[in-house]
Amino acid sequence: MNLLDVQSITMQFGGLKAVDQLSFQIGQGELIGLIGPNGAGKTTVFNMLTGVYQPTQGDVLFDGKSLIGLKPFQISALGMTRTFQNIRLFKELSVLDNVMVAGSRDISYGFFSSVLKTAKYLREEKELREKSLNLLSIFGLDKHATDEAGSLPYGQQRRLEIIRALATNPKLICLDEPAAGMNHNETHRLMETIAKIRQDFKLTVLLIEHDMKLVMGICERIVVLDHGCKIEEGPPVQIQSSAKVIEAYLGTDEDLQGGH
Amino acid sequence: MKILLQSMKTPLITFLVLLGIGLFIDIGVNAYIQLILIYILINMILAMSLNLVNGYTGQFSLGHAGFMATGAYTSAYLSTLIPVPAGGLQIFSFLLFAVCGGTMAALAGLVVGLPSLRLKGDYLAIVTLGFGEIIRVVLLNTSAVGGARGMYGISGPTDWTLGEWTVSKFVTGYSHAIFWVLVCFFTLWRLIRSSHGRAFLSVREDEVAAESMGVNTTQTKVRAFVLSSFFAGVAGSIFAHYANYLNPSSFSFMRSVDAVIMVVLGGMGSLTGSIVAAMFITIVPEALRPLQEILGVDIRMVIYSLSLVLLMILRPKGLFGTTEITDIIQWLKRKMSPGASR
Ligand SMILES: Nc1ncnc2c1ncn2[C@@H]1O[C@H](COP(=O)(O)OP(=O)(O)OP(=O)(O)O)[C@@H](O)[C@H]1O
Numbered sequence: 001m002n003l004l005d006v007q008s009i010t011m012q013f014g015g016l017k018a019v020d021q022l023s024f025q026i027g028q029g030e031l032i033g034l035i036g037p038n039g040a041g042k043t044t045v046f047n048m049l050t051g052v053y054q055p056t057q058g059d060v061l062f063d064g065k066s067l068i069g070l071k072p073f074q075i076s077a078l079g080m081t082r083t084f085q086n087i088r089l090f091k092e093l094s095v096l097d098n099v100m101v102a103g104s105r106d107i108s109y110g111f112f113s114s115v116l117k118t119a120k121y122l123r124e125e126k127e128l129r130e131k132s133l134n135l136l137s138i139f140g141l142d143k144h145a146t147d148e149a150g151s152l153p154y155g156q157q158r159r160l161e162i163i164r165a166l167a168t169n170p171k172l173i174c175l176d177e178p179a180a181g182m183n184h185n186e187t188h189r190l191m192e193t194i195a196k197i198r199q200d201f202k203l204t205v206l207l208i209e210h211d212m213k214l215v216m217g218i219c220e221r222i223v224v225l226d227h228g229c230k231i232e233e234g235p236p237v238q239i240q241s242s243a244k245v246i247e248a249y250l251g252t253d254e255d256l257q258g259g260h
Numbered sequence: 261m262k263i264l265l266q267s268m269k270t271p272l273i274t275f276l277v278l279l280g281i282g283l284f285i286d287i288g289v290n291a292y293i294q295l296i297l298i299y300i301l302i303n304m305i306l307a308m309s310l311n312l313v314n315g316y317t318g319q320f321s322l323g324h325a326g327f328m329a330t331g332a333y334t335s336a337y338l339s340t341l342i343p344v345p346a347g348g349l350q351i352f353s354f355l356l357f358a359v360c361g362g363t364m365a366a367l368a369g370l371v372v373g374l375p376s377l378r379l380k381g382d383y384l385a386i387v388t389l390g391f392g393e394i395i396r397v398v399l400l401n402t403s404a405v406g407g408a409r410g411m412y413g414i415s416g417p418t419d420w421t422l423g424e425w426t427v428s429k430f431v432t433g434y435s436h437a438i439f440w441v442l443v444c445f446f447t448l449w450r451l452i453r454s455s456h457g458r459a460f461l462s463v464r465e466d467e468v469a470a471e472s473m474g475v476n477t478t479q480t481k482v483r484a485f486v487l488s489s490f491f492a493g494v495a496g497s498i499f500a501h502y503a504n505y506l507n508p509s510s511f512s513f514m515r516s517v518d519a520v521i522m523v524v525l526g527g528m529g530s531l532t533g534s535i536v537a538a539m540f541i542t543i544v545p546e547a548l549r550p551l552q553e554i555l556g557v558d559i560r561m562v563i564y565s566l567s568l569v570l571l572m573i574l575r576p577k578g579l580f581g582t583t584e585i586t587d588i589i590q591w592l593k594r595k596m597s598p599g600a601s602r
């Protein structure tokens with residue numbers, strides 16, 4: 001069975017169809033790329049999958065369960081998580097607290113336990129703290145655990161967002177342009193990290209990137225969006241040579257002439 | 261059990277120390293200053309509890325006076341039904357009244373918070389503002405609690421004897437107030453440092469991200485709001501029984517604004533700040549009273565407002581920002597330690 005089954009979802013913003021009857025599937029353990037030029041509707045797809053927006057039409061099945069009508073925190077609890085294109089960390093909280101917020105589902109102590117500092121509170125807090133520090137150390141951020149998240153350099157903020165997403169114990173992680181604003185070297189290292197965590201955490205990954213070359217290396221299959229519609233889907237080789245994709249990215253001859 | 265005792269150690273010691281200080285205040289200062297002191301304690305509870313909503317959870321409530329009134333009137337009305345026993349037992353009835361007043365305010369908080377906190381944006385400010393006014397108008401027109409004349413002769417703390425000792429009205433009222441200040445302080449302090457508290461903070465920082473990371477943001481906001489209302493109700497109860505008199509005009513919009521000023525002045529997200537600001541806001545207008553007598557005109561409000569404006573210009577994040585007294589102590593320790601000078 002597919003882990004994620006997107007069935008003909010549409011997102012209408014007033015007169016604009018940001019996503020138009022999009023369908024695709026992701027199997028357990030796959031690494032899928034979602035690409036397309038600026039404004040193609042990629043982020044909107046993520047927002048629909050994770051419950052930030054409700055699709056105007058269509059259905060999304062995750063682990064066989066429909067996500068329609070669920071709120072983001074409920075979808076997160078089912079095991080789907082994400083990062084944001086424009087970094088959305090809890091800027092004034094410490095790096096560690098950012099991760100611990102996301103780990104709150106590991107906590108079962110109640111209100112009075114935390115006020116009375118019961119044994120259960122102390123134990124669960126300690127476990128969550130250790131687990132979070134452990135996650136941070138995998139990405140080399142444990143040295144910055146007590147720093148304010150907003151004070152980290154850009155690249156580390158991007159990594160912290162991935163760590164925070166991992167702390168929710170996901171099955172599927174959706175990464176929205178994780179390499180945006182990074183130079184070639186940083187991007188390369190990030191892609192290696194993604195491949196590594198995918199193995200270590202037995203994750204399924206859905207990766208948005210609008211730089212086509214970048215995803216070619218690591219994705220098994222790529223879905224290409226343009227103007228909200230899926231124009232192509234297949235392995236990297238097929239995408240690379242697809243006339244439709246090249247056209248979407250470079251524009252037709254007419255467009256080029258019109259632009260001058 | 262051992263862990264529980266250990267966790268209660270600091271609150272208990274603090275309580276005893278403050279109680280000891282209270283015994284000195286009892287003989288050392290006059291009744292007027294004692295009254296101001298109780299008002300400071302009440303304002304501390306108001307400021308800290310409002311900080312939970314406006315500071316830590318990043319919402320904006322403008323109706324704290326309404327919840328305070330709910331607690332005050334509930335508590336005062338209850339004391340007409342349940343007579344307060346003489347002697348030391350009176351403390352328990354005041355505790356009971358405070359819990360009931362707080363619970364009623366918390367229920368009101370739930371009713372107000374559920375619909376308005378589900379929406380994003382500043383609906384809460386508008387709805388709470390309306391709520392505060394509605395409560396005041398309802399009280400004005402309810403003859404069972406005195407209407408516009410107010411409610412007189414509310415039973416309050418009285419002197420009582422413990423063996424040889426006479427425990428004064430002030431000490432009884434003071435220890436009750438101190439008790440709740442500490443319950444409020446330690447509850448919030450510890451809650452903020454737990455998973456529940458991190459949820460509050462994450463909502464303040466970024467609601468969309470918090471929700472996506474598994475935080476039920478609506479529930480989190482409602483929880484903060486209900487708890488905040490509870491303590492506002494408790495503050496109202498203490499006020500009712502110490503002043504022995506309630507009038508709807510004590511719970512006007514200006515009292516809500518005062519509470520917001522205390523939170524902003526002290527620092528959104530600093531309990532230490534709320535405590536200091538509560539002292540400042542209560543003392544300054546009183547301290548300026550003699551000036552009025554000399555000059556013959558009431559320029560208190562002018563000075564008071566000017567000093568607030570000045571403070572906000574010099575320290576836009578409030579006196580303390582988000583730092584707490586413990587951060588300052590740690591910083592001082594690092595400075596003082598011999599290794600640091602080199
Ligand atoms: N909340 C919204 N309301 C109205 N229009 C929106 C909204 N969100 C997105 N859009 C529009 O939908 C279209 C798709 O936007 P989207 O952000 O999904 O594109 P994208 O593929 O992620 O682009 P980029 O590569 O620039 O990130 C754009 O035209 C955008 O203006």
Ligand SMILES: [Mg+2]
Binds near residue numbers: 042043044085
């Ligand atoms: Mg995007």
